[in-house]
Amino acid sequence: MPRLSVEDLSFAYRDRRVLHGITFSVGAGEILGLVGPNGCGKTTLIRCIDGMLTPGGGRVRLDGREIRSMHRREVAQAMAYVPQSAGNRTSATVFETVLMGRRPYLNWTVSREDEEKVIAALDLLDLGDLALRKIAELSGGERQRVMIARALVQETGAILLDEPTSNLDICHQMAAMEVLSGLAGEKGLSIVVALHDLNLAATYCHRLMVMKAGAIYGYGTPDEVLTEEMLRSVYGIEAVVKRDLEAPYMIPVRSGRPGEGV
Amino acid sequence: MEQSITIQTGYARLKKNRALFIGGLLAALVILIGVAVTLGSAEFTVAESYLAILAGLFPGTFTAPDMAGIIIWDYRLHRVLFAVCAGFGLAVAGSVMQGILRNPLASPFTLGIASAATTGASIAIVLGAGVVGGEYLVIGNAFLFALLAALAIYGMARYRGIGSETMVLAGIAIMYLFSAVTSLLQYIGSAEQLRAVVFWTFGSVDKSTWPKLAIVSIVLACTIPYLLYRSWDLNALAEGDEVAAGLGVPVERSMIVFMVIASLITAVIICFTGTIGFIGLVAPHITRMVIGGDFRTLLPASGLVGALLLLGADSIARSVLAPQVLPVGIVTAFLGVPFFIYLFMRRRDT
Numbered sequence: 001m002p003r004l005s006v007e008d009l010s011f012a013y014r015d016r017r018v019l020h021g022i023t024f025s026v027g028a029g030e031i032l033g034l035v036g037p038n039g040c041g042k043t044t045l046i047r048c049i050d051g052m053l054t055p056g057g058g059r060v061r062l063d064g065r066e067i068r069s070m071h072r073r074e075v076a077q078a079m080a081y082v083p084q085s086a087g088n089r090t091s092a093t094v095f096e097t098v099l100m101g102r103r104p105y106l107n108w109t110v111s112r113e114d115e116e117k118v119i120a121a122l123d124l125l126d127l128g129d130l131a132l133r134k135i136a137e138l139s140g141g142e143r144q145r146v147m148i149a150r151a152l153v154q155e156t157g158a159i160l161l162d163e164p165t166s167n168l169d170i171c172h173q174m175a176a177m178e179v180l181s182g183l184a185g186e187k188g189l190s191i192v193v194a195l196h197d198l199n200l201a202a203t204y205c206h207r208l209m210v211m212k213a214g215a216i217y218g219y220g221t222p223d224e225v226l227t228e229e230m231l232r233s234v235y236g237i238e239a240v241v242k243r244d245l246e247a248p249y250m251i252p253v254r255s256g257r258p259g260e261g262v
Numbered sequence: 263m264e265q266s267i268t269i270q271t272g273y274a275r276l277k278k279n280r281a282l283f284i285g286g287l288l289a290a291l292v293i294l295i296g297v298a299v300t301l302g303s304a305e306f307t308v309a310e311s312y313l314a315i316l317a318g319l320f321p322g323t324f325t326a327p328d329m330a331g332i333i334i335w336d337y338r339l340h341r342v343l344f345a346v347c348a349g350f351g352l353a354v355a356g357s358v359m360q361g362i363l364r365n366p367l368a369s370p371f372t373l374g375i376a377s378a379a380t381t382g383a384s385i386a387i388v389l390g391a392g393v394v395g396g397e398y399l400v401i402g403n404a405f406l407f408a409l410l411a412a413l414a415i416y417g418m419a420r421y422r423g424i425g426s427e428t429m430v431l432a433g434i435a436i437m438y439l440f441s442a443v444t445s446l447l448q449y450i451g452s453a454e455q456l457r458a459v460v461f462w463t464f465g466s467v468d469k470s471t472w473p474k475l476a477i478v479s480i481v482l483a484c485t486i487p488y489l490l491y492r493s494w495d496l497n498a499l500a501e502g503d504e505v506a507a508g509l510g511v512p513v514e515r516s517m518i519v520f521m522v523i524a525s526l527i528t529a530v531i532i533c534f535t536g537t538i539g540f541i542g543l544v545a546p547h548i549t550r551m552v553i554g555g556d557f558r559t560l561l562p563a564s565g566l567v568g569a570l571l572l573l574g575a576d577s578i579a580r581s582v583l584a585p586q587v588l589p590v591g592i593v594t595a596f597l598g599v600p601f602f603i604y605l606f607m608r609r610r611d612t
Contacts, residue, residue, distance in 0.1 A: 052507045076510025083504035091555040092497075095273050100501075103494045104510040108558065115273065119266045131269045132276070154509070 001064060002027045003190040004049070004079075004158050009058035011041075011048050018044050019214045022058065026158070026190045031180060033205030033222075034194040037235055041214040042194040043084070046160050049192065050081045062158065076104035079158040080151035084166065094138070094146050095131045098122060101150035114153075121149040125179060141172035148179060158190040159183075166196065173197065177204040199249045202226050210234055222248055280559040283552060287566035291346065294570060298342045298577045299334050303585065306330050315339065344470035345576045345590075346569040347478045348531045349541055353568025354486060354561055355524040356542030357549075361500040361557065362520050365430050369543035370528035373433030375411045376537045377440040379529065380463055382407025383536070384444045387458045388451040400462070404533035411436050412525030416518060429521070464589030465538035467576055474534050481530045485523045486561070493557040496520070500555060540594045541568045544602045571598055 002025035009022040019041045026032045034042045047053040049060050051067045060067040062078050070078075080101070092100075098121055102114045122128050125145045135143060144164055151159050161180070165173040181204050183189045195201040201208055202222035210218040210225055212234045218225045226248045231239045239250045299311045306314070310327045314334040317326035326334075352370065359368040370376050382403035386392045394402030411433075418432035448456050489496070495516055498506035503513045532538065545568035546560070553559055575593040582588060 047504075050508060052504065052513075072507065072512045073510040076508065081504070081508030083502070083508065091550060093276070093554070095269060096554075096556060100494070100497055100509060103498055106494055108491060108493065115270060116266070119269055122269070123266070128265045128269065132272045 003063055004192070005059075005061045006049060007059045007061075009045070009048060009060065010056045011044055011053060012056050017214060019048065019055075021215055024209055024216070024219060026192060028157070028188040028190055029184050030207065031184050031191045031193060031205045033201035033208045034192065034211060035196070035198055035201050035208055036211035036217070040211040042211060043162050044214075045211070046081070046162050046192065046194060050079060050160055051075050052081075073104050076154060076156075078156050079160065080154040080156045082147045082151050082159065082161045082164055084162045091134065091136065093132050093134055094122070094127060097135055097146055098127075098149045098153055101153035104154060117153050117155070118149075121152040124152065125149045140167040141169070141175065144168060144172070144176055145179070148176065152183070156189075158192070161191070161193040163194050163196060165200065173200055180204065198226060198231075199247075202249060203247045226250060280553045280556075280563070284559065284563050284566065287563060287570065291566055291570055291573070294573050294577070295342055295346065298345075298573055299338045301577055301580050301584075302333070302338060304329065304333050306334070340472045340475050341467055341470045341576075342573065344475045344478065344534075345467045345573040347475065347482060348467060348535055348538065349545070349569040349572030350565040351478065351482050351527045351531050351568075352538065352542040352572070353545035353549075353564045354482075354489065355527040356568075357546040357557070357560055357564045358489060358496065358520050358524040359542075360546050361496050361555075361560075362517055363430055364500060364502065366547065367543070368430060368433075369539075370408075370524070370532070371537070371539045371542065372437065373411075373415060373430070374436030374438075374440060375408050375433075375525055375528050376532055376539065377437045377444070378411030379404040379408040379532045380459075380537055381440040381444045381447070382410075383462045383533075384447040384451075384459045387462070388447045388455045401533045404536075405529050407440070408529035408532060409525060411440065412521060412529075416521060429517075461589075462536040463591075465532075465536040465591030465594075466579075466587075466589050467535055467572075468587065469534065478530055478534065481527060485527055486565070489520075489523060490558070490561055492516075492520075493561065496557040496561075497555070500557070536591070538572065538591045538594060540591070540598055541572055544598050545571055548602060 005025040007023050009019060010017070011019040022045060024032070034045065036042055044053065048055045051060070051072070054068070067075060095118060098118045099110065099114065102110070102117065106114065122131055125148060127142070127145055127149055130138065130142060135146065138146065144167070148164070165176050168176060177200060180191055180193065184191050193205070205222065207220060208222050208225045209216060210230060217234055218230055223243070226241055228239060228241050231237055231250060238253045238255055240253060241248055241250045296308045296311050299315070300306050300308055306327070310330050311334060313324055314326040314330040317324040317331055318335045356369045359370070359373060360366060383400045386400040386403040392399045392403040393406055414436055415429055415432045418428070444459070448459055451459065495506070495511045498509045498511045499513070499516060507513045528542070546564045549560055549564035549567050553563055571594060572590065575597050576590045578597065579588040579590045579593040
């Protein structure tokens with residue numbers, strides 16, 4: 001049984017249809033990459049999966065239980081969510097920010113065990129040296145790692161991430177994806193991650209779901225999904241897709257090439 | 263292993279510093295209460311004041327000096343404690359509003375709640391109309407209108423979808439609307455009524471009594487422990503609706519509950535005092551600059567800072583031109599603004 005399954009999900013903002021006919025599943029240890037142009041519905045889909053938005057139709061199941069029948073605290077104990085630009089508003093230290101990830105289990109006091117879990121997550125993400133620094137003093141890459149550490153201490157089976165690499169340079173993008181890949185492999189986490197960088201998505205995700213205008217355009221392994229035809233149809237760009245490395249990668253091509261048609 | 267001990271030690275030190283800060287504020291408040299009750303035409307020493315307070319609390323164990331017991335318990339102590347409770351409550355309400363709305367300018371005043379209370383009071387003063395008659399006419403109206411403003415903000419936010427920006431914008435709109443109504447009432451009122459309205463807007467703890475103090479204390483005793491209990495939710499909401507929802511906080515319901523509680527605290531205080539601005543805005547900022555934004559310590563600490571500010575301001579208001587008493591709202595601004603700017607500038611330098 002897949003850990004996370006979405007069946008025929010639809011959503012509309014008033015009379016504007018944003019998502020329709022979305023069906024997919026994610027197993028333990030699997031990374032699913034959501035890709036598609038701006039406004040195709042990736043963020044809305046993630047919010048619907050996490051239960052922050054109520055879908056107009058369809059079902060989201062987590063470990064066999066329907067999300068809408070679960071209390072918010074139960075959802076947070078089963079699925080963590082890392083939104084875009086998280087951590088920009090906090091004046092807290094790194095340690096306290098990560099500690100907040102224990103909120104689904106805390107009432108008021110913090111136990112020694114909670115503190116130890118935070119330290120383990122900081123250690124895993126190589127943030128130990130920054131533990132007592134303020135979030136505001138960190139770089140974008142460090143902040144992103146803090147948010148992933150916070151999701152980790154939630155001790156959930158699934159993590160949803162909305163463009164976690166959008167503010168990072170290529171080195172930090174890869175570092176963040178390596179962390180997610182490691183978590184999926186070692187801890188068997190199911191990860192759904194919205195990404196803009198198709199090459200990064202193809203390199204790290206087990207499967208990709210391409211979205212176009214609120215619907216699924218393509219769903220499968222990176223090899224199956226990343227094609228020149230898909231790029232033309234979904235993004236409206238010409239690109240060459242190469243398959244001479246472990247994962248496919250694309251190189252965009254300017255429509256009016258120098259020398260062509262001159 | 264070594265690093266994990268360093269982190270735990272560092273965090274323990276952070277918690278200890280915060281506890282020390284709160285302990286220090288508490289000690290300062292106890293001292294200031296002792297000093298504040300000595301102020302007035304009948305002079306006592308601070309020691310005599312404490313003795314009189316203790317004699318009232320434990321009649322068999324302590325004996326109050328001549329007259330001190332009567333003067334302090336009947337005339338001064340309720341005013342001093344009222345200032346403490348009002349300062350505490352306004353600061354806590356400000357902390358909650360700034361936190362959940364993620365806006366450093368959010369306070370009962372910028373959200374229009376105080377403005378609505380002034381309109382309610384003005385209607386009572388100028389038109390003599392209100393839901394409660396007698397001596398509670400002005401108070402009842404102020405309270406009702408303050409809650410009405412909170413409801414209107416909630417209604418607008420609900421219609422447009424609850425969000426911190428929506429609530430702040432709705433609050434500002436409400437503030438302008440009620441200010442316009444108050445101006446209209448001032449325009450049509452007589453000179454005497456105009457004077458009364460203006461005086462109400464100055465804010466003061468002059469009219470405190472033991473029953474009024476009891477009402478404010480009961481509201482604070484019922485609401486503040488609940489806010490403290492939900493400190494983690496406030497921490498999560500302060501980071502954003504999405505973060506809070508992801509951490510299991512029922513965002514919409516929580517925002518409403520916290521707004522209603524903050525509005526209730528504000529309403530029950532300002533209906534007795536008039537508009538004492540500034541405390542709810544600045545006390546949370548001062549506290550956050552010193553001990554950070556964790557609501558588990560921010561709430562009690564900013565409450566104590568608010569209590570110290572208001573009691574300090576009231577003590578100065580009573581003594582600087584004695585026997586004349588200046589409106590405390592004016593003194594709070596004179597006292598707190600330079601301090602606030604100093605703290606703010608110092609933080610920018612470091």
